[in-house]
Amino acid sequence: MDYQSILKEIKLEIEPFLSEGNVADYIPALAKVEPNQFAMTLTLFDGTTYSIGCSDTKFSIQSISKVFTFTKALSLYGKKIYNKVGKEPSGNPFNSLVQLEYENGIPRNPFINAGAIAITDSLFTHYERDTFDNIIQFIKDISNNYELDYNEEVWRSEYECGYRNSALANLMKSFGNFENDIESVIKTYFKQCSIEMTTFELSRAMLFLANHGVDPITQKRFVTQSQAKRINAIMLTCGHYDASGEFAFHVGLPGKSGVGGGIVAVVPEVMSICVFSPRLNSWGNSLVGTKALELFTTKTGHSIF
Numbered sequence: 273m274d275y276q277s278i279l280k281e282i283k284l285e286i287e288p289f290l291s292e293g294n295v296a297d298y299i300p301a302l303a304k305v306e307p308n309q310f311a312m313t314l315t316l317f318d319g320t321t322y323s324i325g326c327s328d329t330k331f332s333i334q335s336i337s338k339v340f341t342f343t344k345a346l347s348l349y350g351k352k353i354y355n356k357v358g359k360e361p362s363g364n365p366f367n368s369l370v371q372l373e374y375e376n377g378i379p380r381n382p383f384i385n386a387g388a389i390a391i392t393d394s395l396f397t398h399y400e401r402d403t404f405d406n407i408i409q410f411i412k413d414i415s416n417n418y419e420l421d422y423n424e425e426v427w428r429s430e431y432e433c434g435y436r437n438s439a440l441a442n443l444m445k446s447f448g449n450f451e452n453d454i455e456s457v458i459k460t461y462f463k464q465c466s467i468e469m470t471t472f473e474l475s476r477a478m479l480f481l482a483n484h485g486v487d488p489i490t491q492k493r494f495v496t497q498s499q500a501k502r503i504n505a506i507m508l509t510c511g512h513y514d515a516s517g518e519f520a521f522h523v524g525l526p527g528k529s530g531v532g533g534g535i536v537a538v539v540p541e542v543m544s545i546c547v548f549s550p551r552l553n554s555w556g557n558s559l560v561g562t563k564a565l566e567l568f569t570t571k572t573g574h575s576i577f
C-alpha cells in the first residue's frame with residue numbers, strides 16, 4: 273500500500289479543520305502551544321516509517337503516558353491491579369469526581385485521571401522515590417529511545433493548578449484506595465504527563481502493543497500476550513474518555529488520546545500510529561487527530577472490525 277500518498281491525501285483533507293476546536297488551557301503552559309500544527313507517523317514491524325507534517329516536533333504526551341504506566345503496573349502486579357482500578361468505560365469526563373464517590377473510590381479504568389493516579393500510586397508502592405525515573409526508563413526502553421525527557425514548565429504549571437487531580441487522589445485516599453503520600457504521587461503523575469515526544473517517537477513506542485507484547489524490532493517482550501490483549505481492549509473501550517464509543521465507531525482501532533493533542537493507535541499485527549494536532553474537541557480529544565485516523569482507516573481498510 274502507498275502509505276505516503278495516503279498520508280498526503282489525509283493532510284489535504286484535514287486542512288480545513290485545523291482551526292476548529294481549542295487547545296487545552298486548564299494547564300496554562302499547554303495553552304501556549306501553536307494551535308494549528310499537524311503531524312502523523314506510521315511505524316511498520318520492520319521499522320519502516322511514513323510521516324507527514326511536523327513529525328519531529330515534541331509535544332506533551334499527557335494521558336498517553338497512562339498506557340505506559342498501566343503496562344508497567346500490569347507487568348509488575350498482574351491481575352491484582354484490578355483490585356485497585358476497574359476495566360469498564362466510565363461514560364464520564366476524564367477528570368470527573370462524581371462516579372468515583374459513588375463507586376467507593378475505585379476508578380472505573382486506568383485511563384481516566386483517577387485510574388491513572390491510582391496506577392501511579394501502585395508504582396510508587398514498588399519504586400518509592402525512584403518512581404518517575406523508572407517510569408521514564410520504561411518508556412525509553414519501550415521506545416528504544418534514550419533521549420526522552422519531561423518539560424519542567426508544563427509539569428510545574430499543571431502542579432500549580434492541579435486541584436481536581438488532587439481532589440481525586442484525596443477522595444481515593446478517604447476510601448482506603450491509595451497507599452502513598454498524595455503529594456508525592458501527584459507530583460510523579462504530573463511529571464509523567466509532561467514527558468515530551470514526537471509522533472515519530474510515540475508511534476515507535478506503541479509497536480509492542482501491535483505485536484502481542486513484543487517489540488518486533490528488538491524482540492524484547494514487555495508484557496505477556498494476554499496482557500497485551502487486555503491493554504488493547506481497554507484502549508479500545510476506554511482510551512477516549514466519554515467519546516470512546518465515538519472513536520471505536522469512527523476509527524475502529526485501539527487508541528489513547530492526551531490533552532496535549534496526541535493520539536496513539538494500534539493496528540494489530542500491522543503497525544502503530546501516532547497523530548498530533550493540539551486543538552481538542554469537546555471531549556478533550558484531538559479534533560483533527562481523530563478525523564485523520566478516521567480517514568486513515570477508511571482509506572486503508574485497516575481496522576479491527
Ligand code: GLU
Nearest residue numbers: 334335366385465530531
Ligand atoms: N495531565 C492531564 C490531567 O491530569 C492529563 C489529561 C489528558 O491528557 O487527558 O488532567
